[in-house]
Amino acid sequence: MYKKRRGLIRICALAFAVLAVGIFSACGGDNADAAKGASTVSSSIAGPAEKAAPSITARIEFLLDDAQQHPGSVSEQQQDILRRALDHDGVIPRGDYDAAWSRYQDCVVAKGYTKPVVEEFVDGLRSPLWHATSEGWSEEQHEKFIEDNGNCKQLEYLYVDEIYRANLGNPNQYTDMDTAVVDCLRRKNLVSNQYTLTQFKQEDAQYNDVATKNFATDRYDDSGEAASKFSFDLNDPATVTCFIANGKDYYFREDTSPIWNPLNTPTP
Template identity: 35%
Template sequence: MKSIRRTLSLITIITCVISMTACSKGDATSNNGISGADTGKFASGMTDLIDSLVENDQYDESQKRVLRAALQHDGEIPYASYSAAWESYRQCLVDKGYTKPPQNLINGIYFAPAYVSSEGLTEEQNRKLNDDINACRDARVAAIDLVYRTKLGNPEFYGDPEVALVDCLHRKNLVPQNYTIDQYRKESGLYMNDTSEHAFDRFSFDINDSDTLTCMATTAPTLLQPRLEIWKPLG
């Protein structure tokens, strides 16, 4: 599993909410096992988040129409609109001359290409590929994806993905009340250093539980990268 990570170019998955907007520092809280963690939030609420995205010129009008409609429904984006945005993103890359990226989908949540084969690409072509991925992502799906994932898995708008994940696990009663972010970080460290097929067993929660997968996919999707299909942009 880890050997794949070493040999393939890693393309950052959408949903690093910290990079989308500045996070403010928050006071530590004892709720949901996140005492002592950075509980800064990247938005004060769903209206604040959507307004900031609608005002951003990097997102095209097709995304903004969906977001404006979501404002009337407390940030709720229909799955059909979410899915259509992802299909538009994939088609955007096809229009730029690449093969269609695999439809990586885990528990109903879409993922951008995480593992991209650089076979046959020159250094210049690889740079252009990264630029094209970013351009298609921003124009077609990034804003919709952020709102959709936030609504599902991070209603407190935590800027730290680890804090958001532990909070989600607690809200869905997937871990004991005494499960802390320090324990999660310890388990995550063991997982990252485990090269076996049973690396996910390092976590004390059920990695295959449907609610667990939703929490991970919406708040800390990099943990699920090994389950994604490799994209070969040149075929």
């Protein structure tokens, strides 16, 4: 974990981030009963927690409405996946998730880049971060790539990815990712119901202290010294899902992680 790479520029973008997010309080929203239940859950973790929506289906309805207000920004195929999910309690099947990813790749290739690659985890969950090289690029090439890639992701994949990972790791739609991780760990019985957000933040800080020290001294954390700072098994597949689904893939980044070279430029 937390390996060091040389001669590599990372281009990172959260795949589940959206251009417009409706925020609901855990104590508010249109669905009073859902909000009341969510308030009970969130208060046991970190007090009233902000939410992107009172439920996954409510979030899908918001995203579809947003797509309708911005014609051409979200493909009909991606919208169709979201509509089908509404008929199945907000669940997106693996096949639809993979199809959306494939169409995103095709879109990027059509713009003149190589096929995007990212780390893939349990349940086909893809890392929300690129690990790409821009070695030797001009500023204009870099800016054009960011725009082209972002447009393709928005068009074919962004909303489907958000909902797919929400079902796996954040069904309560918390906007704070640490809160979402703690909620996920508790729901999967990876920690006790008494495990708190404060405890997670303390353990996370200890993890990062060790990982940073080892990184700075070229003493990599192969022994799991940093991971041992958590009171749960960081490498349990269910734990990995909780972290990856909520954008925390850097805990599992290895030297073997795939590198994307969008312009197929020579690397040193």
